[in-house]
Amino acid sequence: MAGSRNFNTRRLHSLLGVIPVGLFLIEHLVVNYFATKGAASFDNAADFMGNLPFRYLLEAFVIFIPLYFHAIYGLYITFTAKNNASRYGYFRNWMFLLQRVTGVITLIYVSWHVWETRIAAAFGAEVNYQMMADILSSPFMVAFYLIGVLSAVFHFSNGLWSFFVSWGLTVSPRSQRVSTYVTMGVFVALAIVSVRTIFAFI
Amino acid sequence: MSAKTIKFIITRQDSPETAPYQEEFELSYRPNMNVISALMEIRRNPVNAKGEATTPITWEMNCLEEVCGACSMVINGKPRQSCTALVDKLEQPIRLEPMKTFPVVRDLAVDRSRMFDALKRVKAWIPIDGTYDLGPGPRMPETKRQWAYELSKCMTCGVCLEACPNVNSKSDFIGPAPLSQVRLFNAHPTGAMNKEERLNAIMTDGGLASCGNSQNCVQSCPKGIPLTTSIAALNRDTTFQAFKNFFGSDRV
Ligand code: HEM
Ligand code: SF4
Ligand code: SF4
Ligand code: FES
Numbered sequence: 001m002a003g004s005r006n007f008n009t010r011r012l013h014s015l016l017g018v019i020p021v022g023l024f025l026i027e028h029l030v031v032n033y034f035a036t037k038g039a040a041s042f043d044n045a046a047d048f049m050g051n052l053p054f055r056y057l058l059e060a061f062v063i064f065i066p067l068y069f070h071a072i073y074g075l076y077i078t079f080t081a082k083n084n085a086s087r088y089g090y091f092r093n094w095m096f097l098l099q100r101v102t103g104v105i106t107l108i109y110v111s112w113h114v115w116e117t118r119i120a121a122a123f124g125a126e127v128n129y130q131m132m133a134d135i136l137s138s139p140f141m142v143a144f145y146l147i148g149v150l151s152a153v154f155h156f157s158n159g160l161w162s163f164f165v166s167w168g169l170t171v172s173p174r175s176q177r178v179s180t181y182v183t184m185g186v187f188v189a190l191a192i193v194s195v196r197t198i199f200a201f202i
Numbered sequence: 203m204s205a206k207t208i209k210f211i212i213t214r215q216d217s218p219e220t221a222p223y224q225e226e227f228e229l230s231y232r233p234n235m236n237v238i239s240a241l242m243e244i245r246r247n248p249v250n251a252k253g254e255a256t257t258p259i260t261w262e263m264n265c266l267e268e269v270c271g272a273c274s275m276v277i278n279g280k281p282r283q284s285c286t287a288l289v290d291k292l293e294q295p296i297r298l299e300p301m302k303t304f305p306v307v308r309d310l311a312v313d314r315s316r317m318f319d320a321l322k323r324v325k326a327w328i329p330i331d332g333t334y335d336l337g338p339g340p341r342m343p344e345t346k347r348q349w350a351y352e353l354s355k356c357m358t359c360g361v362c363l364e365a366c367p368n369v370n371s372k373s374d375f376i377g378p379a380p381l382s383q384v385r386l387f388n389a390h391p392t393g394a395m396n397k398e399e400r401l402n403a404i405m406t407d408g409g410l411a412s413c414g415n416s417q418n419c420v421q422s423c424p425k426g427i428p429l430t431t432s433i434a435a436l437n438r439d440t441t442f443q444a445f446k447n448f449f450g451s452d453r454v
Contacts, residue, residue, distance in 0.1 A: 010411035082370040087279055088418045096416035162415045168438020171431060
């Protein structure tokens with residue numbers, strides 16, 4: 001296996017994007033959807049998640065370590081590409097560019113979001129419906145959250161497409177085309193869930 | 203004299219170290235010209251559009267029928283073969299540039315050595331030499347031979363590397379062409395005997411994993427080689443190979 005470090009790291013990056021980070025993203029969006037059923041519902045769900053046993057271990061190994069590994073290696077991948085979508089304006093090349101742009105936006109957004117909620121919680125603030133409603137009382141933050149969450153959701157959905165290629169699950173052009181439709185369906189579905197959740201706090 | 207002319211804007215460079223510059227040329231029109239016949243015309247009479255005497259332009263060519271790949275250059279923004287670039291089908295002025303992904307030797311001539319080095323690195327051949335006659339190898343089914351023929355059309359022209367966003371000076375990616383050759387030689391019944399060596403070779407730095415699935419290569423290849431299908435198939439093969447390497451395997 002000499003010299004296959006780059007291969008293994010790249011495959012690990014790809015895997016972590018889906019398991020666990022992608023799965024966590026879905027779980028997070030689903031739990032937050034309780035907000036559409038009222039403040040009490042949301043607080044209940046947030047309370048349940050926040051009081052899970054082994055919470056800090058779960059957060060470290062299911063969220064932070066894989067996410068920041070994926071993010072930092074993702075930045076390296078992003079900056080070793082020389083994007084050329086203006087010269088080669090093919091659909092997949094635009095998706096390649098968007099995957100990188102949304103990755104960087106997601107990193108900025110997620111870091112801010114973690115700061116505003118988890119780090120604030122460590123300093124004594126309570127993470128609940130009211131906290132989010134306060135954050136989203138500014139139109140600027142609503143725009144920031146919409147852009148950030150939609151970027152993350154797009155990045156995950158389109159990433160799922162390339163995950164299937166990276167592991168050799170979709171090989172033929174037809175399977176890759178079908179996979180484009182399916183993953184864009186995933187994007188639309190998750191986008192509806194996340195936008196409805198954001199508006200439930202306003 | 204007929205008034206109709208064709209105009210060229212050519213990116214030139216006198217040596218690998220010197221800075222590139224542009225020079226314009228105007229030729230009188232003839233029907234059915236291609237970019238190479240126009241370059242030959244300039245070579246016969248090396249005078250630029252301002253009427254100044256200049257040096258003839260350097261470029262590479264060989265087969266003149268799009269099978270050798272030597273004459274590749276960037277024509278109106280797209281990398282392609284100049285021997286099959288018909289002037290009548292090109293927008294004027296025609297812009298010629300070298301494929302900057304490769305080191306420029308002079309004017310439009312580039313050094314594609316990295317592609318040949320990559321073919322050596324991935325062992326893109328079938329080892330059949332021995333100290334005695336090994337006899338005939340296994341037969342290849344005709345349908346598979348026809349399929350393999352498509353992959354074998356690669357002429358190492360470099361167009362796919364020029365189009366790939368991940369082949370650049372910041373990356374050591376060998377590019378799609380040598381990867382697809384691994385698929386070709388691994389599919390050959392005799393070549394398959396050394397399949398693992400080639401898979402392990404593309405699992406090293408700058409190999410298969412450096413592809414980011416932009417699929418520019420398959421859109422750009424003049425030979426219509428299914429490069430991204432090859433890459434995805436190799437992704438599958440290397441997934442299994444990685445497990446075998448790590449856990450060991452009962453199959454030799
Ligand atoms: C919500 C968090 C994130 C999720 C769910 C996620 C998910 C994914 C998935 C599933 C892939 C596809 C892997 C593959 O191509 O095989 C991927 C690729 C990628 N991600 Fe992320 N990602 C996240 C955050 C980030 C961040 C913060 C960055 C930082 C810039 C980033 C950069 C990248 C890059 C550059 C790729 C392309 C990799 C390649 O071409 O091989 N991602 N991501
Ligand atoms: S794969 Fe196609 S574009 Fe790439 S070098 Fe071979 S012939 Fe040229
Ligand atoms: S699919 Fe891979 S090899 Fe082909 S152009 Fe895109 S990044 Fe390069
Ligand atoms: S001269 Fe051989 S491909 Fe153009």
